[in-house]
Amino acid sequence: MEQNQNYRPDIDGLRAVAVSSVLVFHAFPQFLPGGFVGVDIFFVISGFLISSIIFSGLDRGTFSILDFYGRRILPALFLVLVVSFVLGWFLLFGDEYRELGKQMAAGAGFVSNFVLWAESGYFDKAATTKILLHLWSLAIEEQFYIFWPPLLILSWKYRNAVPALIVAALVLSFATNIWLVGHDGTAAFYSPLSRAWELMAGCALALLKRRGWKIQPAKAGSVASVGLLLLIASFALIGDTRAFPGWWAVAPVLGTFLLIAAGPDAWPNRRILSHWTFVAIGLVSYPLYLWHWPLLTFARIYESTTPTRSVRLALLALSLVAAIATYRLVELPIRRGPRATAKAVALFALVAGMGTLGLVCYGMNGFPGTGFRDPQREAFVDYFDNEGAAWKFGTRMGLTEKFRLECDFYNLDRYRRHQATSVPMPGIAPGCTERDPAKRHAVMLWGDSHAQHLYWGLKQTLPPDWQILQVASSGCFPDPNASGPSTTNYCQHSNWVALQAIAKAKPDVVIVAQEGGQRNRRFVEISTKIQPLGIKRTLFAGPTPHWMTGLPAIVARKLWPDPPRRTFVSYNPRTWELNDALNTGFLTTDAMAFVDIIGTFCNAEGCLIYLGDDVKTGLTSMDDAHLLPIASEYLARQLLARMVTGSVRD
Secondary structure: OOOOOOOOHHHHHHHHHHHHHHHHHHHOHHHOOOHHHHHHHHHHHHHHHHHHHHHHHHHHOOOOHHHHHHHHHHHHHHHHHHHHHHHHHHHOOHHHHHHHHHHHHHHHOOOHHHHHHHHOOOOOOOHHHOOOOOHHHHHHHHHHHHHHHHHHHHHHOOOOHHHHHHHHHHHHHHHHHHHHHHHOHHHHHHOHHHHHHHHHHHHHHHHHHHOOOOOOHHHHHHHHHHHHHHHHHHHHHOOOOOOOOHHHHHHHHHHHHHHHHHOOOOHHHHHHHOOHHHHHHHHOHHHHHHHHHHHHHHHHHHHOOOOOHHHHHHHHHHHHHHHHHHHHHHHHHHHOOOOHHHHHHHHHHHHHHHHHHHHHHHHOOOOOOOOOOOHHHHHHHHHHOOOOHHHHHHHHHOHHHHOOHHHOOOHHHHHOOOOOOOOOOOOOOHHHOOOOOOOOEEEEEEEOHHHHOOHHHHHHHOOOOEEEEEEEOOOOOOOOOOOOOOOOOHHHHHHHHHHHHHHHHOOOEEEEEOOOOOOHHHHHHHHHHHHHHOOOEEEEEOOOOOEOOOHHHHHHHHOOOOOOOEEOOOEOHHHHHHHHHHHHHOOOOOOEEEEOHHHHHEEOOEEEOEOOOOHHHHEOEOOOOOEOHHHHHHHHHHHHHHHHHHOOOO
């Protein structure tokens, strides 16, 4: 922001706090679990500044949204898109490059939040490998910039309508946020309707300031201190386990509101936020935000794991250097000088060109056979196409059948986004829940996709007089307290159907499995709930071996061309620790037992990455955790089938 009589260095300092918290969270999340709320701080600041600019421009008749976009938003975005595309040419496999193309198109069109929302799901590619994922917040801001100025312009002649418009938009958006966070957390996070209230808080403050409202100097320091404490509490108390935004977002939004409202002379603003170091970082906060995530993500992809601490620190330093260079060598020269409209039009064309190039890249499947890629490695990764898992390459490898997706309610998650909730709930195949009288025994799989991938092995190894029932919906943890059907929550509905099936079919054994394994207290709760229904034994499956990224990419990048049978390269140690905690704390009884999957695949030499003689046909995992059919059969033969049949004494 150019310095003028209205310039507030403390707001640039607040930007520095926001961007620094996001950078620390992305590079070292364990040190600042709530650092992601820096984005919410940005939203309030953006709402305040854009509305202040609009109000002043409307009074003078000089406001130009084209100028605002072209000279402030687009230069750094264009550079990041170009550099990401070039780095991808050198570092990414074809399927990864294709996804980068889609992200480029979404980023250039300011719809990244909608794309991420639409593709979110249990088998979605890990967030840490989405190179332009961070553009979701920019998209929400730009969507706000598209719709908010015209609304203000239309209502400007009716001055009393402006406050009513702001209050109505803020209240409706906040109510949408509260409702969505309890019904669809992904929508609450990515929807502009549930985020607009954060920007509207800044708009409301801009209007209040414009109309002369201010906090008395004697109280300004206390007000700013409360705001600062709210931000500190947000960083410390809000983590990824909270339902966010929801009510939790009030803390960073209110804290930012109070800090801006207190004015530049409040002592925390004057002595802390206006310090030259904060101001300097704040001035480059926008390009710094744009640069840091792609650099960290390219490093994660290339290393197939989280980079070392020194590498992450170096990448943050490089991000700062790139941000300063972008600000001084690109942004400032474009903002200054004549021909503002021509510059803006040219930048729009350049960004649109990068978006078009991204679409071409996506449509051409990442330009296979080009770039600096080993054809054999790329063919190996492409065969598994690990980002899409069963839903994308199920027809190629028979996983639709081998995961038994007819017993999955996952389709409802997509379905209900486009349909009214009054539409009847889609069902699952009768064979998933109904006993076959010709079968003497039955085992039921209950959980998420980590229950689904157990099906094939059991089918191949159980005696013929055993039937396999299954209600396993991707992303749904088994819940013994599901009280009834639901037309809006597919996980609740899936668990209710599972409980009804258990009560009616009375399988001999129930296998409970979910991503990451359960918790010991949950084991007892589930077993206690279903044992009276006639269940002889409940088996609780521990976690599978987890990798830091998709196993096919790890093999191709780190272990090629002669991969060992076992390895700890890019293995996720947290899963091993979780499994040890579950296994040692588990109380085996006649009613329940623990299935140690990691103990079956891993030993002191590492975890199995392939079975048989060929890594392609014998790979154990199709992504970072899900077992391929050959591994499912191995687990059943080594352990699981014996535990199932041993639970029944004829």
